[in-house]
Amino acid sequence: MSAAWLYPLILIAGALQAWGPPMNGALREAVTNPWLASTISFLPVVAFMGLLFLCMPRPFPTADGVAGMPWWAPLGGIVGSFAVICGLIFVNKVGAGAFAGLTITANILMSLLIDHFGMFGMEQHSLNLWRVLGGALMVAGVALVALF
Structure with missing residues (x-):
């Protein structure tokens, strides 16, 4: 089965990600304290995920799965919170525009390294001229967005 049907959903997710920083910026302006704003921003996510888990509690993790989990696996949320x-x-x-451009470009460049070295259990995809050129074009594009 082709994964092509996933691309529209991924594009929608990416478009919605652009809403997050301005919404969170307005939240910070309203409550003043950035740490309180961060907490308020994460509370609906925790509530939503908790509700989903209550509605669909299975499958449960296995003891072997948890025991075999890399130490860094549960830290993805903390890493993501830095961007938030x-x-x-x-x-x-x-x-x-500049914020999204910078974060997306940094994400692409780091993803190229993750792919190249097969980090975090990812399948290795070596750097080549076209991937490097794509990263360079991202840098050039974000420079144009940020400067003008």
Whole structure:
């Protein structure tokens, strides 16, 4: 079965991600404290995920699965929270376009390294001229967005 039907959903998810930093920036402006704003921002996510788990509690993890989990696996949320906190604090200073461009470009460049080295259990996809060129074009594009 082709995964092509996933691409529209992924594009929608990416478009919705652009809403997060400006919404969080408005939240920070309203409550002033960026740490309180971060907490408020995460509470609906925790509530929503908790509700989904209550509605669909299976499958449960196995003891072998948990025991075999890499130490860094549960830290993805903390890593992601750094981007949320940066959005809360900085999006109003640099603008939504520059903020999104910088974070997306940094994401692409780091993803190229993750792919190249097969980090975090990912299948290895070696760097080649076209992938490097794509990363360079991202850098050039975000420079244009940020500067103008």
